[in-house]
Amino acid sequence: MQIRPASPADHAAILAIVAPTLAAGETYAIATDLDDDGVLAYWLSPTHEVFVAADGGTILGTYYLMANQAGGGAHVANCGYMTAPAAQGKGIARAMCEHSLVRARERGFRAMQFNHVVSTNTRAVALWQKLGFDIVGALPQAFNHPVHGYVDSYVMFKKLI
Template sequence: MIRAMTQADFSAFWPSFKAVIQAQQSYAFDPDMSEQQAFQLWCELPLKSFVFEHKQQILGTYYIKPNAMGPSKHICNCGYMVSEAARGKGIARKLCEHSQDIALELGFKAMQFNSVVATNTVAIALWHKLGFATIGTIPKAYLHPKLGYVDCLIMHKQLSD
């Protein structure tokens, strides 16, 4: 089930969130941020945040927010996280599909991912399957802990005219 995220949900997911940011392989977040800083970043600053819950366990989450303001406020941005134990089970796909429906409900016409780490090939393949196009590359934009500086991709999908 996908539903709105609460502070209690975030606290339950915090160990997974912390593991993702400390791995430094997909998010340009401070690996030492506190749970409260992470909650603010993921749940308070965006328009909405959601969780994927199964058998009373929070297995994944996403946020949605405008990608820019003013004349570009019709494009949204989302971020997704799935717990390590739940990866490969289609949860990211369900979260992304849900986020596209929510984006349309909120009046967004497109979705853009500003910085997809190029080594995150599983996510990139999924986004391509879901209709996102790679529209740009930011050279050496991410300091990967094992590979050094790697590129990031800008990905985009038009949701409506």
């Protein structure tokens, strides 16, 4: 598997991963009714440095890296990760997160923060903790999950230096 910057040739594969995840409404606090252009505009935002995890010609996952905030908060990175359903449980998210930590350090970020990790996304919470992220805050009932109703979200943080 190779993790590399996304190219325009990857947009259809990125859309195939990101669109159903956003539409499901279970892990991202983003509108669930975005059309294809809206999905790509979100994921490929000019503020996002976007990567794909590929095995040969097959895109297994994608992530973006960005500054979490502007100005005085621009030294803290933020990322979003998505893995293709057929590739889940195969270490793709771990590899992408590890790659993003290296890339964030290369870009001079001093920390990484995830602002809204939905508590019911237990696989992600456990993985981020294994990779050294701490839950530094719980946002009570901050996410309206389509199955579980109002659930907590976590703010997770890791120092990079």
